[in-house]
Amino acid sequence: MKTEFDVVVLWWWVAGISAAISARREWKSVVIIERNSLLWGLATCWLIHWFEPLCDGRWKQIIYSQAEELLRLSIKYWYKTLDEKRLHWSRGRWRYATMFNPNLFALSLVKLLDNEWVKIFFESQISEINFKNSKITSVDIYTIEGKINIKWKVFIDATWSGYAWKMVWIPYKNGKNYLTYTTTSYKRWLQKPIFERTGASLYGTDHPKGVRMFNNASQDDVNDYLLIGQTLALKEYEKWVKKDLSILPCMVQLRKISMLKGGYILSNKDLCKRFDDSIWVVWVFDTPWYRYEIPVRCLFNKKIKNLFFAGRIISSYGDARETTRVIPVCILTWEVTWIMASLLIDKKEIILQQLHEKEISRWIKIHYK
Ligand SMILES: Cc1cc2nc3c(=O)[nH]c(=O)nc-3n(C[C@H](O)[C@H](O)[C@H](O)COP(=O)(O)OP(=O)(O)OC[C@H]3O[C@@H](n4cnc5c(N)ncnc54)[C@H](O)[C@@H]3O)c2cc1C
Structure with a gap:
């Protein structure tokens, strides 16, 4: 090799x-x-x-x-x-x-x-x-x-x-990071996937109440970010806020690391x-x-x-x-x-x-x- x-x-x-x-x-x-x-x-x-x-x-x-x-x-x-x-x-x-x-x-x-x-x-x-x-x-x-x-x-x-x-x-x-957990859904419109966001926008609006910020790019940040994001996404599915979860992201979505x-x-x-x-x-x-x-x-x-x-x-x-x-x-x-x-x-x-x-x-x- x-x-x-x-x-x-x-x-x-x-x-x-x-x-x-x-x-x-x-x-x-x-x-x-x-x-x-x-x-x-x-x-x-x-x-x-x-x-x-x-x-x-x-x-x-x-x-x-x-x-x-x-x-x-x-x-x-x-x-x-x-x-x-x-x-x-x-x-x-x-x-x-x-x-x-x-x-x-x-x-x-x-x-x-x-x-x-x-x-x-x-x-x-x-x-x-x-x-x-x-x-x-x-x-x-x-x-x-x-x-x-x-x-x-x-x-x-x-x-x-x-x-x-x-x-x-x-x-x-x-950098300072809000919680954003983006998933993808295929089924609502077949022509193109729909990307759905749980949590905050780029500017921090909709950051979930009671959830901490993620500012250290540490292993704890990664663990918590993914755990909280995934739990919230499932909760939104249960409440029918998200209608379908076809694809989950496989990377932590910290914007400013x-x-x-x-x-x-x-x-x-x-x-x-x-x-x-x-x-x-x-x-x-x-x-x-x-x-x-x-x-x-x-x-x-x-x-x-x-x-x-x-x-x-x-x-x-x-x-x-x-x-x-x-x-x-x-x-x-x-x-x-x-x-x-x-x-x-x-x-x-x-x-x-x-x-x-x-x-x-x-x-x-x-x-x-
Ligand atoms: C929520 C969010 C929304 C965004 N929206 C947009 C948008 O709409 N449009 C846009 O243009 N940009 C957007 N961005 C920014 C953009 O997507 C990324 O900044 C860009 O894709 C980063 O590319 P990169 O190659 O620098 O890094 P990355 O895509 O982060 O790639 C780094 C790679 O390194 C690997 N890696 C890291 N550490 C290790 C390690 N220790 N060992 C092995 N592998 C490792 C990772 O697995 C990853 O594959 C967004 C970012 C976020 C978080």
């Missing part, structure tokens, strides 16, 4: 896949470690079915590249709610966004990875991360054949807990601010006339040289974090961490100008007027 790779994508989902595909397209060997038997992440485990917009509030597309590629893949087989001319009506305006079917998205992603020759270790779990001189040298993973050691040059952490980073004592900050402290923490004060090392502009999805630029420093901490963070754990806080934690932005962060990884492998260092050139050539960084 091959156990040496250029890049290891450690737990992934939308974010990790983007890195893996980018790496393969530059002929780097890549492995994805997946602890489940399906490629599970929030957007494929029947919790999320809505791809937030790739445009600003004025209809102008601002996110391209792999976020767009994956958005189109998510609706390749079903749910063609993306109308090229009129886009999608959301929160009072037309947006470049779509609903998608998570099952078909998960299967399409496996096919894509297979076509790109990305190696996937299914049902494998990282047990140990080995470091030497502020670099990660290898990981031990538990597989069906027992423990094996995998070596690689660059490591990308896409877990929602920042697992690898926490092991090297990088400071982190957790661990945020790792990078070289810069993006926060509310950075609204509409320009950064020389910004990697792109993103729009606040529910307030589309507000935007953030994300400095590249949000994707790493100098303490460890060959480890990057991407997806929902990047260094951002407050409202800025609400902006960076949604699907298209998670994909973008991963694509950029991959470019950084490839620069590190080929050139031994990351030069900002080269990073920007690569981003521009891939339509990640666009000039916004």
Whole structure:
């Protein structure tokens, strides 16, 4: 079995896949470690079915590249709610966004990875991360054949807990979470599934009375969140509030989990601010006339040289974090961490100008007027 790779994508989902595909397209060997038997992440485990917009509030597309590629893949087989001319009506305006079917998205992603020759270790779990001189040298993973050691040059952490980073004592900050337990029902209308929410909206309305907040991203939080959510969902079924429960989510639905402290923490004060090392502009999805630029420093901490963070754990806080934690932005962060990884492998260092050139050539960084 091959156990040496250029890049290891450690737990992934939308974010990790983007890195893996980018790496393969530059002929780097890549492995994805997946602890489940399906490629599970929030957007494929029947919790999320809505791809937030790739445009600003004025209809102008601002996110391209792999976020767009994956958005189109998510609706390749079903749910063609993306109308090229009129886009999608959301929160009072037309947006470049779509609903998608998570099952078909998960299967399409496996096919894509297979076509790109990305190696996937299914049902494998990282047990140990080995470091030497502020670099990660290898990981031990538990597989069906027992423990094996995998070596690689660059490591990308896409877990929602920042697992690898926490092991090297990088400071982190957790977010405030209400209880939301989303289930899916097929039977009421046959044309498309219905997603039903028990508990709170994004803004905390309907947070169940007497239920605590979930602010530590601890094992206790995970246990209680799932236990309370599942009990409440069943209660609503008994009371006929929920008419059917066809699919249950298989991931804990904490929105704001661990945020790792990078070289810069993006926060509310950075609204509409320009950064020389910004990697792109993103729009606040529910307030589309507000935007953030994300400095590249949000994707790493100098303490460890060959480890990057991407997806929902990047260094951002407050409202800025609400902006960076949604699907298209998670994909973008991963694509950029991959470019950084490839620069590190080929050139031994990351030069900002080269990073920007690569981003521009891939339509990640666009000039916004
Ligand atoms: C309730 C809720 C509603 C949302 N609604 C939307 C929406 O409508 N539209 C939108 O665009 N976004 C929405 N989001 C946000 C969005 O879905 C996620 O932030 C995004 O999908 C995260 O992608 P990711 O790849 O960064 O992480 P994840 O999808 O969290 O993937 C991380 C993966 O790492 C694995 N993992 C973590 N720790 C470990 C470990 N120690 N060992 C092994 N594996 C591990 C997990 O199992 C998971 O598969 C919502 C989020 C929540 C919680």
